Amino acid sequence: MPRASAPRTRASAPTVDVHAHVLLPEIEALVEGRPGLSGARALDARRNGPAALAVSGPMVRERFPRLTDTAVRLAAMDAQGVDVQLVSPSPSHYHYWADEPTAEKVYRLAHEATAAHCAAAPDRLLGLGLVPLQHPRLAVEALDHALAQGLLGVEISSHAPGRELSDPAYEPFWSRAAETGALLFLHPFGCTLDERLDQWYLSNTVGQPTENAVALSHLIFSGVLDRHPGLKVIAAHGGGYLPTHIGRSDHAWSARPDAGAGCAHLPSSYLKRLYFDSLVHDPHVLRELVRVAGADRVLLGSDFPFDMGTEDPVGALRAARLTDSDFHAVRGGNAAALIGKD
Template sequence: MTPSPLTVDVHAHVLLPEIEALVEGTAGLAEARALDARRNGPAALAVSGPMVRERIPKLTDAQARLSAMDAQGVDVQLVSPSPSHYHYWADQETAAKLSRLANEATAAHCAAAPDRLRGLGLVPLQHPGQMADALEHALEQGLLGVEISSHAPGRELSDPAYEPFWDRAERTGALLFLHPFGCTLDERLDRWYLSNTVGQPTENAVALSHLIFSGVLDRHPGLKLIAAHGGGYLPTHIGRSDHAWSARSDAGAGCAHLPSSYLRRLWFDSLVHDPHVLRELVRSVGADRVLLGSDFPFDMGSEDPVGALRAAHLSDADFHAVRGANAAALLDLA
């Protein structure tokens, strides 16, 4: 692949105060906040609050974002709403308003620099019947697709109720960014920020496994899905999935091919925080399936995503593919 002149970061977030204003005082919000507090624990919340507050300019002001991108050597960001805006507890009416508002607000943020900022919207994962229309609304705003979590309350991504959404995403060519928020291991992870360091890669692995083993990727081979955090634990431990598929009738019943083969139908960001793991990710899924990601501007992200990529000592061709060429092709950047 010819080296792209662009450096493209596919994992960057925007904070939308309008969303929190919309849900304030709504039935269910207090319970959701209490669950989030239990899952994270008091020590994590004490750190996260000030961390987010000091980053609000980069999260909300396009010029502050662009200045930070310049300092990182990033030309283009794919901007998605903070996962804290999912609010999958919301009723149908609130959820419909929320997705439309998120789509419109993200599009407005990106419109400040359309040559450098591309956006993703939200869909109500808790209400499958609304998702296809919410995706269409996001595309109508000029967004490239939507961001989803690893599950909604009572629903895994293998749920048949999501089939119309997968179909619409495949037919439109929309991008789907799989970014977990909240791990169902709950209070087991409420110390030392295990809710994030263990919870996020666990949720990525579970969600991707549901998509693979249920046959979603057989039925919708054209889905354009990017997994955050390098896909979590799954790509580097996919051999266990392959063994189960081959050795057990229950594991192999839902999908047509070895689980590892489906990894080359997906895309993965580079945010794994270890050059050796990044090299293994590239080996497992192919250099053409890895995209630069930073989790801008949160503290669990990388302030120097290109430097982190360089530390993996990939070949020149693979380095430039991950730095920007893969994303430029996927996002159809000129």
């Protein structure tokens, strides 16, 4: 009788990057000329400002091969020491302005194209799809379509026009995500502070962590995580400002009846029900994230291959000087357990 293999330890788990993107030109070709696109582009330009747009365009063009060519991606992963990437569409593909017929075409094409990209190296690339949050009634079927394509879940933004993640219209989506065990990657795109952040790339440096904090607060304070404890939510950018300032949320929950009316427990306790990527750009902040959320709730993330990411995610993790067991858990053990990739 053959001897059973020993279980893989976290130290021997693959290095898994849960925050990596793919660019899908076919989606942009699909939406070109559709009503609403010009307005969305104008809003994006207004929020970012001309200086940021002048830098972002050439940056994306220079990184286009890594965003679209699987062979180039794999070579870059090898150079970084990354074994597996969880690949999500560029958030620029959300297109939350789109009407229902267009939105359905967008998510179906995104799922098929992302699945095809990952299929070129199925042992190393795992994919996520998209959900048109602007049309809550399409959310469940979009999630089901993503899973049917072999994707592990979907990527969502911090809000949709006129809707927060606490909106009751999303309840069927949360229920289905919990039921299926789908991964939900929370990655903001665009900050509603608008022109206040249109200089010095504040739209990203301040806007992204702000949007993360607001979105997670809606999930916590509204009771979404109480009603759906099985949700697997991964927050990009280390969850933004919320984990390091969660004490203020705890104080409000304890001191004010309006703040504590929607959720059953201290806000800080919900951090241990969420997952966070490690992309915080500061080893001291990463140590604090591990402390407040738990070493089992932090996953390696690079934002591959954009300039606001890191070219050396393992090195950035090592700089936090975690214990050996915590280092290997974040490097890949946690993600391997979460996605079943050994």
